[in-house]
Amino acid sequence: MNGPPVGQVGTALRAVHCLATLSRITRWYIALGLLAGLAATAMLRAHAGGAQATAASTLPNIVVVLADDLGYGDLASYGHPLHRTPHLDAMAREGMRATSAYAPSPSCSPTRASLLTGRYAFRVGIRAPLSPRSSEGLRARDHVTLPQVLHSAGYRTMLVGKWHLGDQPGMRPMDHGFDRFVGLLYSHDYKAPFVETPEKLALWNGEQRRVEEPDPATLTATYTQEAVSFIKESASARRPFFLYLAHSMPHVPLAVSPKWRGTTSSPYGDVMAELDDSIGQVRAALAAAGVAGNTLVIFTSDNGPWNAMPDRMFGRDIVKPWDHGTTGPFRGGKAGTYEGGHRVPLIAVWPGTIRPGQVTEAPISIVDFFPTLAGRAHLADKVPANVDGLDVWPALSGATANPPERMLLYDNLGKAEAIRVGPWKLRESTTGQGEARQEKVELFDLLRDPSERYDQAGVQPEEVARLRARLDAENARR
Structure with a gap:
């Protein structure tokens, strides 16, 4: 060789x-x-047999699939007893499954900003889910993003699905290095009775509104079809490609195509089954195009399940309080900084490169995607020096099972609200207002107490002081 x-x-x-x-x-x-x-x-x-290598054969294709509000325990390979997820389970058998994977934020817009920039969202000004017509957003003039770097190196780039990083000019997908975009500029619940907004929801094609007020039940199938077409076109063009497939499901209101409706014991299970089938179609398209062996596929979620929805979501009896996934053994959920809001499933497969059947306990964050994926494309020198993420390829590929200690931040509402270093996690929270305002500091040993049931702050004052100092320093840095 x-x-x-x-x-x-x-x-x-x-x-x-x-x-x-x-x-x-x-x-x-x-x-x-x-x-x-x-x-x-x-x-x-x-x-390549020693022949002159083409760009398509020397640079790996990259597919990132991001589910919306899918919980750590929602896949059969992560312990769910009822959900049928055979294609994702096959990915786990054939690749790497992470048990300490994190969304850097417990809500959608901030995590998506971190995925593209490699930085925690509070450093790039994305504090919470963005509203339609908001003046806030991820402006291309202010940030270097993963698709920009890949595009500049000759990659074909496409976003299929949910964007949610700003809908104004200069903030949209094609401003950030995507050649193509088919999807929604924000969540499919941004309409009455869930969210009161003057902007009508639309399915976009590039810079054009393609379908006004699309039926949510068509979204998963539409996204899948567009993703498969992009894979076929890219393979035919013999160009490396980056596909970011950001599904709208299983975010409420749950919606599923007629083919999958009623196929499981619950509407959420139906949605999961169709989502899993989408993964199967994408991987089948890679195989049919002859590029599966040169393609890294990663599946994860933008945050934990929305298991404490506000009352506004229950108008007109469309959404039920139980229309959400599970956090597995973890406490909390979406919008909070206990583990259930941040701990997510993460599966990576790359035939012939990632050894099958691997499980890693290494802490991995979506904030690591930019440096890790750029590194696989031989573009590490293009990653900005100020990224928070690390190149975690040794953990994803199974090169090592024992990574050194690292720091992880739990971003929420414009600040780092919690920090993890090694087994220790420190969490700060505030309740009440005015004279009733109270600050709470909690300390958990996540290896011994992953469910965060036993606060150790009172008996570990030195650890509290050490982690609070680091948390304060990170919040002060931009």
Whole structure:
């Protein structure tokens, strides 16, 4: 098998040597990432038979599938006893399943901002879910994003599904390096009786409104069809591609196509079954196009389940209080900073590169996607120096089972509300207003107490002081 050129190996070794001046965590991730990158390059060249490699064969395709409000315990491979998710279960068997994967925020817009920028949302000004016609949003002139970097390197790029990072000019998907966009600019519940807004919901095609007030029951099938078409077109063009498939489900109001309605014991189960089938169609399209072996597919969720919905969601008896997923063993849910709001399933598969059947306990965050995916595309030098995420490829690929300690932040409503370092998690919260205002500090050992039932703040004052100092410092940094 032909190996990487000698000069390339020497460059990589010199780079590893220079890493001695960096922190232990960063050295570990980057050094192993370089070695894994060289191995992947060698495999790709061998596959090409020594011939002149084309861009499509040397650069991996990347597919990121993001569900909306799907809980940690919603997949059969994560312990759900009733949901039928055979395609996602197959992904877990054939690739890597993470048990400590995190959405950096417990709500949609902030997490999506982190996915694209590699930074915590409170640093980029996305504090909460954005309203239609809001002056806030992710402006392309202010931020470097993952699709911009990939597009500049020759990738075909497409967003299918929910955007929710601003609907004004300069904030839309095609302002951020996407060649194509088919989907919604915000959530499908942004209409009466759920959200009072003057803006009518529309399914967009690029910069044009394609369908006014689309039926939510058609969204999963429409998104899947567009994703499959993009894969076929990209493979035919022999171009590397980045597909960001951001499903609207299982966010309420739950909606499912007639084919899947009533196929399980609950409406939520029906939605999960159709969502799982969508993953199956996407992977089948990759295989049929002959590009599955050169494609990294990642599935995850933007936050935990909405298990404490406000009363406004129950108007006209469309949404039921139980129309949500499960957090598995974790406390809390969407909109909060207990584990249930942030801990999400994450499955990654790349045939021939990620070893099958791997499970990692390494803390991985969606904020890591930018540096990790750019690294696989040999674009690590294009990642901005101020990203919060790390290249976690050693954990995703199974190169190591024991990563070093790292820091994770729990962003919420414009600030970091909690911090995890190693097994310890410190959470700050405020209740009441005025004279009734009370601040609460909690400390949990997530390895011994993953359900966050036993507050250790009173018996671990030194750990509280250490983590509070780090949390305050991170909130002060922008």
